[in-house]
Amino acid sequence: MTEQILKTHNLSKAFGGVCAVKDFNMEINAGRIRGIIGPNGAGKTTIFNLLSRIYKEDEGTIEFAGQDVTSKSQIEVARMGLSRTFQNTRLFVGLNVLDNVKVALDHDGKYSLFSALFKLPFRNKQERMIKEKAMSCLELLNLDEFAKLSPSNLSYGYQRRVEIARALANDPKVLMLDEPAAGLNPEETSMLMDFIKDIQAKYPNLAILVIEHRMELIMNLCDHIYVQDSGLTIAEGTPAEIQSNPKVLAAYLGEEE
Amino acid sequence: MSAYQTGLIVQISITIMTVVAVFAMTGLAGMFSLGQAAYMAVGAYVTFVLSRFLDIPYPITGIISILISILLSWIIAVPTLKLRRDYFALITVGFSQMILALVLLFEDFTRGSIGFSKIPRMDNLLLVSLVGLALIIFWIRNLKYSRFGRMCIALKNDEIAARSFGIDVYHLKIKIYVLASAIASFAGILMALRNRVITPDSFGWAQSAEMQIFLFFGGTNSLTGAILSAGGLKLLPEFVRDVTLFGVSMQEYRTIIYAILIIIVINFRPQGILGEKEINFKWLKNLYRRFKQSILKKNESYD
Ligand SMILES: Nc1ncnc2c1ncn2[C@@H]1O[C@H](COP(=O)(O)OP(=O)(O)OP(=O)(O)O)[C@@H](O)[C@H]1O
Ligand SMILES: [Mg+2]
Numbered sequence: 001m002t003e004q005i006l007k008t009h010n011l012s013k014a015f016g017g018v019c020a021v022k023d024f025n026m027e028i029n030a031g032r033i034r035g036i037i038g039p040n041g042a043g044k045t046t047i048f049n050l051l052s053r054i055y056k057e058d059e060g061t062i063e064f065a066g067q068d069v070t071s072k073s074q075i076e077v078a079r080m081g082l083s084r085t086f087q088n089t090r091l092f093v094g095l096n097v098l099d100n101v102k103v104a105l106d107h108d109g110k111y112s113l114f115s116a117l118f119k120l121p122f123r124n125k126q127e128r129m130i131k132e133k134a135m136s137c138l139e140l141l142n143l144d145e146f147a148k149l150s151p152s153n154l155s156y157g158y159q160r161r162v163e164i165a166r167a168l169a170n171d172p173k174v175l176m177l178d179e180p181a182a183g184l185n186p187e188e189t190s191m192l193m194d195f196i197k198d199i200q201a202k203y204p205n206l207a208i209l210v211i212e213h214r215m216e217l218i219m220n221l222c223d224h225i226y227v228q229d230s231g232l233t234i235a236e237g238t239p240a241e242i243q244s245n246p247k248v249l250a251a252y253l254g255e256e257e
Numbered sequence: 258m259s260a261y262q263t264g265l266i267v268q269i270s271i272t273i274m275t276v277v278a279v280f281a282m283t284g285l286a287g288m289f290s291l292g293q294a295a296y297m298a299v300g301a302y303v304t305f306v307l308s309r310f311l312d313i314p315y316p317i318t319g320i321i322s323i324l325i326s327i328l329l330s331w332i333i334a335v336p337t338l339k340l341r342r343d344y345f346a347l348i349t350v351g352f353s354q355m356i357l358a359l360v361l362l363f364e365d366f367t368r369g370s371i372g373f374s375k376i377p378r379m380d381n382l383l384l385v386s387l388v389g390l391a392l393i394i395f396w397i398r399n400l401k402y403s404r405f406g407r408m409c410i411a412l413k414n415d416e417i418a419a420r421s422f423g424i425d426v427y428h429l430k431i432k433i434y435v436l437a438s439a440i441a442s443f444a445g446i447l448m449a450l451r452n453r454v455i456t457p458d459s460f461g462w463a464q465s466a467e468m469q470i471f472l473f474f475g476g477t478n479s480l481t482g483a484i485l486s487a488g489g490l491k492l493l494p495e496f497v498r499d500v501t502l503f504g505v506s507m508q509e510y511r512t513i514i515y516a517i518l519i520i521i522v523i524n525f526r527p528q529g530i531l532g533e534k535e536i537n538f539k540w541l542k543n544l545y546r547r548f549k550q551s552i553l554k555k556n557e558s559y560d
């Protein structure tokens with residue numbers, strides 16, 4: 001359980017003159033939940049975009065599953081088991097909930113375009129396996145009753161859950177959630193936090209990284225929190241340490257009150 | 258069946274084929290191309306020019322022409338599918354103009370704008386067209402409901418999100434574009450066999466635009482919508498052939514009619530007539546059930 005799965009060293013990224021992330025150091029072990037908090041524009045999403053290789057870093061290194069991944073592409077790290085959600089819901093329109101989950105398994109599908117076009121028996125067998133796997137993921141997270149629905153017919157809270165289920169379908173090593181509670185009402189938010197805890201129980205080897213800008217939300221979810229402000233890590237530690245850190249209170253909590 | 262009717266059925270089959278191919282490319286994978294008619298030109302010209310000048314039977318040169326289309330579309334796709342979508346659409350227009358320019362340049366072989374005529378008669382053209390159409394619909398339907406179809410819909414929605422699920426967006430798009438272009442070139446061969454003459458102006462970008470119009474009219478997310486709208490809209494001018502307006506047959510106003518229809522659809526039903534619906538057995542059964550229920554209800558109210 002103490003296996004280190006993801007680690008960054010002095011990760012930095014600037015846009016034009018603006019320093020979005022500066023010398024970011026983090027690490028996370030399998031089976032753990034860590035949080036990144038910070039006000040708007042602190043650079044949280046940029047960190048995820050660097051980790052998932054949507055952006056190329058200016059400086060620093062990223063080590064994932066024992067490999068340096070700085071030269072790898074977004075597709076490669078995704079296939080290595082680095083999974084993420086986005087700040088705004090990105091369920092695929094035109095596919096029902098089950099098919100949305102299947103998409104996460106499809107790059108790894110074994111049948112060729114040829115057997116797809118001719119609907120060969122091998123294709124049917126593989127499709128059945130993909131369906132079973134996607135269905136069992138939905139069942140595990142108690143979302144199977146929505147399988148045939150179009151995502152747009154679900155409430156925002158359930159759309160988020162389906163998105164997270166989809167990100168989990170391919171058994172990733174790391175799950176990164178970018179403000180999963182954004183746009184949810186208080187009730188939906190607390191249900192979603194329970195949902196994430198439930199995931200930790202059901203996927204014991206999964207490392208989860210959560211972005212949030214409301215500190216109180218992830219206080220009893222995470223083991224360890226990084227506090228970002230204007231690209232810099234101004235504090236890190238256990239939730240209790242963060243809550244009593246004067247720097248955090250000044251720079252972050254202070255402005256919210 | 259009269260020659261006119263056979264010719265019409267073949268023509269409509271060809272149109273549906275090309276629109277079904279465009280459905281795979283634009284409807285599923287979100288690649289908006291205005292150059293698919295150019296691949297029809299490649300199919301038609303390569304098949305019959307080679308056949309005549311090298312004295313090879315046209316079924317063989319037909320296969321060669323499809324292979325050349327595959328190669329050409331691959332060459333076009335490799336550099337351009339890395340670009341933004343709007344650049345891709347522009348380049349396909351340029352490509353189709355280039356193909357037509359080549360047809361005029363090699364006038365000695367293609368007869369330029371006079372048209373390449375004396376194409377051999379094919380006795381079972383109707384059968385070949387219908388079987389070809391059935392096969393192509395079968396393929397694209399299977400494509401839609403396969404892992405490739407799902408990945409296409411995903412990347413059409415959002416390429417970055419698709420990549421975050423390990424989908425190789427670039428190579429998938431190349432595959433689908435090449436497939437659609439191969440189908441278009443097959444349709445081009447059939448069109449030459451039907452018309453018995455090939456002229457460059459039947460493969461202009463307006464022809465490609467017509468395919469897109471038919472697709473958008475039926476609904477970009479519905480294969481059956483694409484089929485019905487292609488068949489229906491192609492047939493429509495035939496009904497108004499004898500109606501004249503300002504001394505000209507209504508058929509000549511085809512493009513204007515299409516333009517008006519598409520403006521109406523885009524404004525009042527932007528997802529197309531069928532939207533995301535597919536007309537299949539289940540859909541028909543539901544319709545039948547609803548129909549029965551409404552009749553039962555009516556009877557009840559009479560009691
Ligand atoms: N693609 C980009 N191009 C230019 N600037 C960018 C880009 N992405 C982010 N930035 C800038 O980097 C800074 C950090 O943005 P980021 O989205 O990472 O913040 P965040 O912490 O996720 O904020 P929020 O809570 O609003 O989501 C901002 O100043 C933003 O304007
Ligand atoms: Mg953000």
